[in-house]
Amino acid sequence: MRIDEKIMVPINDLDQGMFIQTEDISKPVLLFLHGGPGQPMIAMCEKFPTGLDKLFTVCWWEQRGSGISYDSKMDKNLINVQQLIDDTLAVTDYLRKRFKKDKIYLMGHSWGSVLGILTVQQNPCVFEAYMGIGQVTNQDLSERLGYEYMCTAFEKLDDKKNLRKLKKYELVEGKPIPNSYLMTRTKSMTKLGVGVMHNKISMFEISKIILGTKRYTMVEKVKYLKGMKLSMDILFDEVTNKDYMIAVPKLEIPVYIFQGKYDYQVSYQLAKKYAKKIHAPLVGFYTFLESAHSPCFEEPSKMIRIIETDVLNKQTTLADSI
Structure with missing residues (x-):
């Protein structure tokens, strides 16, 4: 049934x-x-x-x-x-x-x-x-690995605009990740195809x-x-x-x-x-x-x-x- x-x-x-x-x-x-x-x-x-x-x-x-x-x-x-x-x-x-x-x-x-x-x-x-x-x-470490990957990727793409948006944040180990960063992170990961879906769905x-x-x-x-x-x-x-x-x-x-x-x-x-x-x-x-x-x-x-x-x-x- x-x-x-x-x-x-x-x-x-x-x-x-x-x-x-x-x-x-x-x-x-x-x-x-x-x-x-x-x-x-x-x-x-x-x-x-x-x-x-x-x-x-x-x-x-x-x-x-x-x-x-x-x-x-x-x-x-x-x-x-x-x-x-x-x-x-x-x-x-x-x-x-x-x-x-x-x-x-x-x-x-x-x-x-x-x-x-x-x-x-x-x-x-x-x-x-x-x-x-x-x-x-270990999501704290995962967030920092993701941040480093995105910064490197945008540098290689010479995408100064998105790199600048990321560099506004400095993820310090042991300190909470700001909620305001999460929106930037999500948009950046979407652009690079490493977020919710690889097909870059926003x-x-x-x-x-x-x-x-x-x-x-x-x-x-x-x-x-x-x-x-x-x-x-x-x-x-x-x-x-x-x-x-x-x-x-x-x-x-x-x-x-x-x-x-x-x-x-x-x-x-x-x-x-x-x-x-x-x-x-x-x-x-x-x-x-x-x-x-x-x-x-x-x-x-x-x-x-x-x-x-x-x-x-x-x-x-x-x-x-x-």
Whole structure:
């Protein structure tokens, strides 16, 4: 039986939204953890289909304070990493019970990859395997590596205008990254094809896709924008100022990392280093040669082939040699 539904479910103390899609409810269940923080991506699937609903019953959950889960009256003190881990486990239990599964698959993109590994670390028993897309490891270092790459690239291109915009900022180790830098960083990475997508799609175009979707009402689109700002303001520094190579040195389930070759939004090199270091029953690292930060939208057919061949069979035959 096919499902394509939009529902609100009580998760801990708050009604939270999710979209559930599948071509067949007998398929394994996958919980997708969106990035941001605060940026659900269900609308992107309309423009860039992932094909995940052909292999799984997919839950596109909109996290506490994000998208249709935003509520102006909610307790904003509960938008913190531990609460979101607790919410992830509660959503997992809802899906396991509803679809009668002992375990489900977990996939995290960008910020969602932080939430993913922390959740699995706390309770691995309810998950079959973990897939990280644009895997965050040490985002403070990643930001500085990205900054250095962009400065060098603009120097080579003799692009004085964009170089000047970047040089206004000096990223000092140990100090918070200014929010004002993030907008400049995003625009610069888009110009160089090393940001959200290698095809240089701009945040304006992404915003048009998200705000143009018919999946959200007008009120929900306003919620989306408010939730995105709120989540970034609360969570970004906490996520950035932690080294997950140290915080999460091992996981007790198979780990698969999908990383775009051109990803400087979340360092490709650091993600590869993490794949070498992490202890898990299986670790597969996969380079997507035509992607930056979003292989799930940029090279979906390759991702699906990897999942069909390796993830669902608990093997790493297609993985890179690292």
